Amino acid sequence: MSLQTILVCLTTQDHAETLMKLAVPLARKLNAHLVGLHTLEALNVYPSIAMHIPAPVFDTFNKSQAREAEAIRGIFDKYTKNEDFPNEWRLLQAESTSATDRMVESSRVADLVIMSDEDKETERYDQRNARMDVIRDSGRPVIVVPLGYEGPTVGENILLGWSDTREAARAAHDLLTLADEGARVCVLHVGRSQKDELAESDTIELANMFARHGLKVSLEHRDGMAKDVAEMIKKSAFEKGSDLIVVGAFGHSKAYDVVVGTATYALLSDAKLPVMFSK
Numbered sequence: 001m002s003l004q005t006i007l008v009c010l011t012t013q014d015h016a017e018t019l020m021k022l023a024v025p026l027a028r029k030l031n032a033h034l035v036g037l038h039t040l041e042a043l044n045v046y047p048s049i050a051m052h053i054p055a056p057v058f059d060t061f062n063k064s065q066a067r068e069a070e071a072i073r074g075i076f077d078k079y080t081k082n083e084d085f086p087n088e089w090r091l092l093q094a095e096s097t098s099a100t101d102r103m104v105e106s107s108r109v110a111d112l113v114i115m116s117d118e119d120k121e122t123e124r125y126d127q128r129n130a131r132m133d134v135i136r137d138s139g140r141p142v143i144v145v146p147l148g149y150e151g152p153t154v155g156e157n158i159l160l161g162w163s164d165t166r167e168a169a170r171a172a173h174d175l176l177t178l179a180d181e182g183a184r185v186c187v188l189h190v191g192r193s194q195k196d197e198l199a200e201s202d203t204i205e206l207a208n209m210f211a212r213h214g215l216k217v218s219l220e221h222r223d224g225m226a227k228d229v230a231e232m233i234k235k236s237a238f239e240k241g242s243d244l245i246v247v248g249a250f251g252h253s254k255a256y257d258v259v260v261g262t263a264t265y266a267l268l269s270d271a272k273l274p275v276m277f278s279k
Helices: 014-028 057-080 101-108 130-137 166-175 203-212 226-239 254-260 265-269
Strands: 003-011 032-039 087-093 110-118 141-143 157-161 182-191 216-223 245-248 275-278
Touching: 003 014, 003 101, 014 032, 014 057, 014 110, 014 141, 032 057, 032 101, 057 087, 087 101, 101 130, 110 130, 130 141, 130 265, 157 166, 157 226, 166 203, 166 245, 166 275, 182 203, 182 226, 203 216, 226 245, 226 265, 245 265, 254 275, 265 275
Parallel strands: 003 032, 003 110, 032 087, 110 141, 157 182, 157 245, 182 216, 245 275
Antiparallel strands: 141 275
16 A cells, blocks of 8 residues: 655755655655645743743744745745645644644654754754654654755665564565555665574565565675664665665664664764654
8 A cells, every 4th residue: 555645844944845855756656645744833931930021022923933834835835836646734833842742743644754854053942853753653654854855756776774673674564655666675684694694584584575565675784783783774775876765763762772872863863865764
């Protein structure tokens, strides 16, 4: 079953075009319903602080929010006005200290979510960490697009970072929903060498499953430790000319992620290609 609803989270005007350049060709190819989401920031007043905020401050704040939202909608309309696939603009009030809640709620009723990489220079404070929260809490696959990315439409040449985990299995099956017919898929496993790594793992069966779907599958194993996984994935994807990296996300507890660090964080912070994270 192919994707039918794609949600693109348009957090800032600076990166809206980058996201639309990836989202629109994908929606066109799949004839999917494309939803453009922007959240309005809430002006929070803390009861413990005794101060009066004049009405003109609220008015100026709201007008600024409206101008930004209209500019982003203009970009959304520019890329969708001549398209045949169904699309809609969605503007929601954050209603809390974080815009993440609105993004997570909207993501749960989409087949796929598209977001930009983090940009602390232009994004609002209430949008910080939105990617991690949506990946963790929405239950949907999330494609994170590098800032300024202008690569090809995703789905023709995919690299899957594979490990024997629930999250990787979810990623492998999410991959099927956006892979082109006859797409090339490289299944990459990074770990310590064994005498017959592929024969004694589930990798062969995974390749057979992909092949039954008509995909052209290759298998690759690279020696490395846990700390090397992200770099190995990025290097292999570059060498193969991949248009998308697909990985399982946050396979450990939050405490482990913070103390030890994972491939998820490394790929979120420094990937040159779009990465689809599945949790």
